[in-house]
Amino acid sequence: MIAFKPSDIVRYLDQYVIGQEDAKRVLAVAVHTHYRRLSLRKTGGETGLDKSNILIVGPSGCGKTLLCETLARRMSVPFVTADATSLAQTRFVGEEIEAIMTRLLERAGGDLEKASQGIVFIDEVDKLKTGASGTIRATSGESVQHALLKIMEGYPARFDNGRVMDTSGILFICGGAFVELERIMARTHAFGYIATMEGEDENILERLNNRVKPTDLFEYGLIPEFTGRLPIIARVTPLDRNMLARIMVEPKNALYQQFRTLLAEEGVQLVISATVFQQIADLALEYKTGARSLRGIFEELLTPVLYSVPDQPGIKAVHIRSLFEPPQFLTRQMPESEGRATATPA
Ligand SMILES: Nc1ncnc2c1ncn2[C@@H]1O[C@H](COP(=O)(O)OP(=O)(O)O)[C@@H](O)[C@H]1O
Ligand SMILES: [Mg+2]
Structure with missing residues (x-):
């Protein structure tokens, strides 16, 4: 695994993705840390670093998938995308997740070791809100969250032919538009708002105030265990x-x-x-x-x-x-x- 510096990764992303500077930096650092951790683990070093999967929040068509696939190309790791809504439309979520892992293995040319260092992008996780109703679904959003949680926690994937894949090195990136999140944030931030004080950096404060907090995601309808597995949150903004x-x-x-x-x-x-x-x-x-x-x-x-x-x-x-x-x-x-x-x- 080549140890690209975060700034190298951002420069590469810049060649393919317009704007989204904040998301590029957050992703570059997260990906760099993830693969550093994997290579340390391989050489027997204990890093004490837990795996941090990523959540990308932002409107559709603004580069979430593009950022992830470009990242995977830079890192030369296999990459697959999946759709949370289609996971919620199947009766057997477990099998569907196994199918995603099978595709990852295919992208890795059948090489288990390579596949176990890949990137999996799961889009539309905002559609997995608890209590979401309307359409008749075979599986509730909440049970899909639980199923995804298991694989994100590093449970091995088992294939039909008996092969087992270690998933603890796979980087999961979840994406979603989270349309009403802005409103939730506006409300909750009214309390926790950090105002500028003399001598403080306004940019840093602005960033802190624009952060998506785990509580915002709970309120949106993601279960705490699921958001707990997505500690890194990147935001993409609408394109002008x-x-x-x-x-x-x-x-x-x-x-x-x-x-x-x-x-x-x-x-x-x-x-x-x-x-x-x-x-x-x-x-x-x-x-x-x-x-x-x-x-x-x-x-x-x-x-x-x-x-x-x-x-x-x-x-x-x-x-x-x-x-x-x-x-x-x-x-x-x-x-x-x-x-x-x-x-x-x-
Ligand atoms: N910031 C961007 N820079 C360059 N191309 C973009 C950007 N955002 C979207 N696109 C293009 O628009 C299409 C949809 O983008 P995509 O990454 O799938 O959006 P999202 O996953 O956020 O819904 C892709 O063809 C992609 O190439
Ligand atoms: Mg997409």
């Missing part, structure tokens, strides 16, 4: 217009880059003005699904281009200046500086 625009342009595998490469293979240069990314971001904001709707809008914009380019061999460049104007088809390439990606108009 500029962040959404940057997501299409800046990450290593950004949409703009993908389509530029695609068209370049047909000998056509694609140039999209910064205004367009801002316009798409505005639409995405209206859809309220974070960055999820970007790809759809982007592909729709490019459909007419991708359709007609193969029919017009003379075309050397396509310039899209606005979402509300037809693309321009040019017979000469534009200066490369024009094609350089920017998400914000100069």
Whole structure:
């Protein structure tokens, strides 16, 4: 296991995930500590450090899953995601959890040792509220919490074929939107609010006051034993217009880059003005699904281009200046500086 420093991990995450600076730091430190602990354990050292699993709280489509899968890629450990709601829809939670472990083992190429150091991301744990009703479910949210608790506490996973996997080194990251949490926090923090005093760092105080407390999670409907296994809480924040625009342009595998490469293979240069990314971001904001709707809008914009380019061999460049104007088809390439990606108009 390579011992990446937290700052190395953050720099890697920065290449793929826009914003979410606080979450990146919290995750990087937690992951670094987790794998330090594992390597010390392997060399026989007793660290006295208990495993700390992680909870990521924040709206959907803002990078929770992306952060986790990018982390796993940096650490070169196998990674699987699972959905707490589907766990609650099955009658046999135990079997479902075993299936998650089986997938992890598959990702590790069947190597038990490798799988036992993997990362498991369980999304939508906020849907496991106790007493949640409405739909008829085979398993209550609370019993799913108990089932997850067992595996998070390090109970070995047993497979059909009799193999047993040590799960005590697996890092569990739970995620959820926890929509009403803000309201609960606003209420409970009215009592525990730490006010600024002379000479105190306002940023530190702000962070303390924005912390999600275990009591907030109990009140939300997670059982104390479950939250007790998730002592590290990272928060992702909603993405604003500029962040959404940057997501299409800046990450290593950004949409703009993908389509530029695609068209370049047909000998056509694609140039999209910064205004367009801002316009798409505005639409995405209206859809309220974070960055999820970007790809759809982007592909729709490019459909007419991708359709007609193969029919017009003379075309050397396509310039899209606005979402509300037809693309321009040019017979000469534009200066490369024009094609350089920017998400914000100069
Ligand atoms: N902060 C971000 N930076 C870059 N891409 C993002 C970001 N947030 C979301 N995305 C993109 O939006 C999509 C959904 O993100 P995801 O991580 O699954 O959201 P969540 O798990 O928070 O619901 C993914 O395709 C991801 O690439
Ligand atoms: Mg997700």
